[in-house]
Amino acid sequence: MEDQAHKQFSVYDLQAEIATEAVPSLGDGVPCDKNPGHHNFIPYDEFELHHLPEHYRTEKLYRYLKDIGNSVVRLTVTCEDGSMRFGSGIVMKYRGKLYIYTNNHVVETDQQAKNCLVEFYYDGEESFPIQTRASGLMHTFADTDKSMLILQKIPSGFQHDFMPDSGRCRAVIKTKTNDGTETSVRGLACVHNNIFSIVLRQSSEISWTEELVKEASIYFREFDDGERIYAKCSSILEADTDRVYLTLDPVPDMIKAELEKEQHFWDFDEQKLALPIAITHPHGGPKMVTIGQKIIVEKKEDEGVVLQHSAPTCGGSSGGAVIAVGEDNRVRGLYAYSYLHCKGKKVTKLVSNPKTDSDNYNTSSLSIWL
């Protein structure tokens, strides 16, 4: 039955979800084929603990979602031809600075970035958003559909201490291959089974042995003060066909501090099913929270890890956050994957297993850690 459903359906039919006009409210008056009436949409400023399904209802998860939700912004883009486009974005931290992450199909060019209004805290019909602007593109990639915008200004009081810095935990491991040649490979600092470690992809070049591990040195990229942080590897914590986890000696303080920001997820019960929660600006209107089900998680060559899910989204949701809670993910100790919402489509009872509670079939790609 599931196979049959997938045969009728291609993810390439999914559409980018931008809006060409913005609505002040998602009331019944908003025409929408995908989610008529928007009944399952919770205004962000009314989102409370009890909205979470009972199985997931914890204060720490709720706090985490609110932290991320406060980082979701509305983007208003004026294109080169004068047309307007509305989408969503997420604040992210990279090497100590804050940027906006969104889709390439929301902001494609440097000029569009310069003509992009960024609104924080557009959380409900009665809210008072704080406006700022982007000053240009940091980078954009059409193939992976991601853009990173430089911000002119961050609203004063914007909380970001909790945000992991996506640049800080990236490591370069200098080691030798089994034939003795010097080489370097990339890794990521993480917490695995409550132990600070470095996770690397297995490669055909290196077959990790305890001897090889003891010769490996770890470098982290340079930081604000220009100092390099250095550690040795001490042992193999765990290895499977995809990944190897190496322990660090010593664990640099900066890495500890970064990873401790996610400590509330270290002991998350990974047996819990993934719960996708989307926080976006549908129809270019106030921020909304929707909850759905995971349909499938796939690893794709071009897009990386992609989550197909049923959390309702509409035009304007592109670039918003989709948090999949409870996925069996150990990288950086997080048990919540963060995805950038990309595309969606209305379907009708197409996917029967697992059964979805909405007729939305959407896709989001794994991009950043929030």
Ligand SMILES: [Zn+2]
């Ligand atoms: Zn809609």
